[in-house]
Amino acid sequence: MAHTLGSEPFAEDSEEERPKWDNKFQYLLSCIGFAVGLGNIWRFPYLCQSHGGGAFLIPYFIALVFEGIPLFHIELAIGQRLRRGSIGVWTAISPYLGGVGLGCFTVSFLVSLYYNTILMWVLWYFLNSFQHPLPWSACPLDLNRTGLVEECQGSSSVSYFWYRQTLNITANINDSGTVQWRLLICLATCWVIVYLCVIRGIESSGKVIYFTALFPYLVLTVFLIQGLTLPGATEGLIYLFTPNMHTLQNPRVWLDAATQIFFSLSLAFGGHIAFASYNPPRNDCKKDAVTIALVNSMTSLYASVVVFSIVGFKATNDYRHCLDRNILSLINAFDLPDQSVSRDDYLALLTYLNATQPAHVAQLQLKSCHLEDFLDKSASGTGLAFIVFTEAIIHMPGAPGWAVLFFGMMFTLGLSSMFGNMEGVITPLLDLGVLPRSVPKEVLTGVVCLVCFLSALCFTLQSGNYWLEIFDNYAASLNLIIFAFFEVIGVVYIYGMKRFCNDVEWMTGRRPGLYWQVTWKLVSPLLLLSIFVAYIMLLAQKTPSYRVWNPQDEHFPSRQEKLYPSWVQATCVLLSFLPFLWVPAVALAQLLARRGRQKQQDVHPQLQDGCGC
C-alpha cells in the first residue's frame, strides 16, 4: 500500500467531503488549545521552581529545539499529507505499523477519561465559587457547635474542603467507598458540555475554540496585573526565578525538561494528526509547527510568572500570619500592651526575652518563621490549583470574583485540550467506518461520550483520586514515548526520508533543511530512546507508592506514604503496556494475513494470469 503513494494527493472520501477548517486561525487556535492545557499552569512552574528557577529554561529550550519542534512538524506534515486520522495514517505508511495508530487511539481514550475527571473537580469548585464567603475559607462547626471540625482544625480549611467535602477520600486505595453523587452530576455535566462542543466534529468545536482558547489568556493577564499589585509578589518572582546553575548537573532535570516538552505539546496522541488532516493539502505546516510550539512555551512562561507572583503573595501572607501568631503569644504571655510590638521589632524582642526569661519563652513553643521556608513549599498538579491557589484567593479582595475567573480559566483550558483528545478518538473511528455512513456523526460522538462517561464513573468513587494518580503516572507516559519513537522511525526509515521531504516540499514550497533532516534522522530518535530508558530506570528504582490522606495517622496532616497492593501494581503494569501491545499484535496479524494470501496465490496461480491487471 505504501507504494501507491506518489506525489498526487491521497484519495478523498468518496461520498462525503472531508470537513474543513473555516479559516487558518481556527486551525491554529485548535492546535494551540490542544497543546496549552492544565500542565502549562500547574506542571511547568513547579518544575521551574524545583529545578533551579531560571536555570531550568536552558534544558527546556534545548529539548524544545531538538525534540519538540521536529516531532511536532512530522505529526502535522503526515496528517496534512495523508489526510487521515492516526489509525488511517499509520496503516497508509505501512500496514505493519497500523498498531501505532490503534495504540495512539487507546491512549487518547484513556487520557480523555481522567482529563475530564479533573475538569469535573474544576467545575465543582467553579460552581462553589458563587458565594461569599467562599466555602473553603472557614472550617465548618462540629456537631455540638462548640468548636470546629477536628479534621479541619488539624489541617486547614482548604485541605479539608478538597479532601473531605469534595473527594470524601478514603484512607486506602483498597477501600473504594461509594459513588459521590455531587461529583457524579458534575461529571455528567462535563461530558454533556464536551458532547455539545464536539457534536459535529470540528464544525462545532471550531466555533467554540475561539472562546475556550483565548479566554485563558485574558484571565492570565488579569491575574498578572492583580498578582503584581499584591504584597510579596516581587519577592516571590525574584526568589523563584533566580537561576541556580548547579541543578543542571542533575540528570533528572534534563529528563524532566524533555518529558515536559513532550507532554506539553501533546505529541503522539493523534489529535494533531487529526487536526492537520482537515487542512488544505498545500499549507505551510513547518511554520505552523514552529508557531504553535513557541506559543505553547511562551504560554508556560507567562503562566509561571502569574503563578510565582501569587505563590509569593501567599508565602508573604503565611509568613506575616506566622509572625503575628508569635507576637500574640509573646504579648499574652508577658502581658505587654496590645499592638505594642510590630513585625520589625519581633526579632529584637525575642532575643531580649530569650536572654532574660528563656524558660518561659521555651514553654510557649514558638514556631520559627522564615519567608524562604514558605516560598520553598512547592506544589504541582491538583495541589497547586485546589489547595495553594484557593488559599491565596481567599485573601484577595473580592475573593468570589477571582475564584470564578480562576476556575473558569482552568475549565476552558482543559476543555480546549479535551477537543484534541476527542478528535484523537473520533476521527480514527470515522475513518475506519465503524458505523455505517447513513448514521449521522452526532450519533457516533454521542456514543463515544457516553462510553467515556460510563468508564469514568470509577473516578467518582471515594478512592477516585488515587486511581487518577495511577492513570496520570502510568497510562500515558511510557506509551506516548514509545509511539513517538515509532512515529519518527516509521516516517524517516519506512516511509522514506526522501519521499517525506518531497511531500513537505510539495506542501510548503521549501525542502526541509539540514536542521530538520539531522533531527529527524538522528537526534530525536536517540533522545526518545534515552528518555524511555531513563524513565524505565526511574520507575524500576523503587516500588510504586502513593500518599494517603488519613486523619487517624499520627503525622496528620502530612500525607502518609503507603505501598500499592499487588493487584494495583498489576493494573499499573497493564496500563503501561497494554496500549503498546497493539503494535506487535497488528504487525503479527498483517504478517499472518500476508502469508495466508501468498499461500492462496501459490495454490491458484491461473487467477493471476487471467486478471490482466
Place this chain on the structure above:
Amino acid sequence: MLWPLFFLVTAIHAELCQPDAENAFKVRLSIKTALGDKSYAWDTNEEYLFKAMVAFSMRKVPNRGATEISHVLLCNVTQRVSFWFVVTDPSKNHTLPAVEVQSAIRMNRDRINNAFFLNDQTLEFLKIPSTLAPPADPAVPVWIIIFGVIFCIVIVAITLLILSGIRQRRRKNKGPSEVEDAEDKCETVIAIENGIPCDALDTKDGCMNEAFMTEGERLTPL
C-alpha cells in the same frame, strides 16, 4: 476601731481575687486591635463598667439574689489589658461557683461585648468558650442553582443542534429527489420528439429544433 476591720476585709478580698484562685476568671481585652485609632484607654471607669456588666449578668440569673457591683472583685490589672475577677456572695466571704458565673456570662456575652465595642475575639474570657455563630445555610445550596442553570442551557443547546442537524439532512434528502424528477420529465419530452435530443430543458415551450432556425431570426429586428 474600724481600721482593723477594713484591713481584714481588704485582706479577705485580696485572698478571694487572685490569679488562679478558685472560681476566678481571667479576662483579656485587645482594644487597640479592635478599634485602632478610636481606641479608648482602660481606666478605673472602664473597670467600673465591667463590674456593672458582670453584676447585671448575675442579676439576670433566676433565683439568684441581687448581685451588687461591690460583689465583683477585680485584681492584677496589667498593661495588656488583662485582669482577673471573681463574684462573691452578699456576705463577701465566699465566691460564687464558676459554673454559675460562666453560664451567666455566656447568656449575656453579646451585651457585654457591645458595652465595650468589642467582640468575642477581642474581649476574651479565658475559660468561657463562646458559642460559635451557626453558618448561614440557604435552603438550597448555591452550587445546585448554578449547576441547574448551566445544565439546562447545555441540554437546550444540544437539542437545538440535533434538531437542526435532522432538518439539514431532510433538506439534503429532498433536494436530490427534486432534481431527479425534473430529469425524468425531460427524458419523456425527448422520447416524444422522436429521439432528437433537446438542448433546452424548458418543457413549457417545447424543444427548439435548431436546424430550422434561420440567421434572420437570431438577429434582433430593426
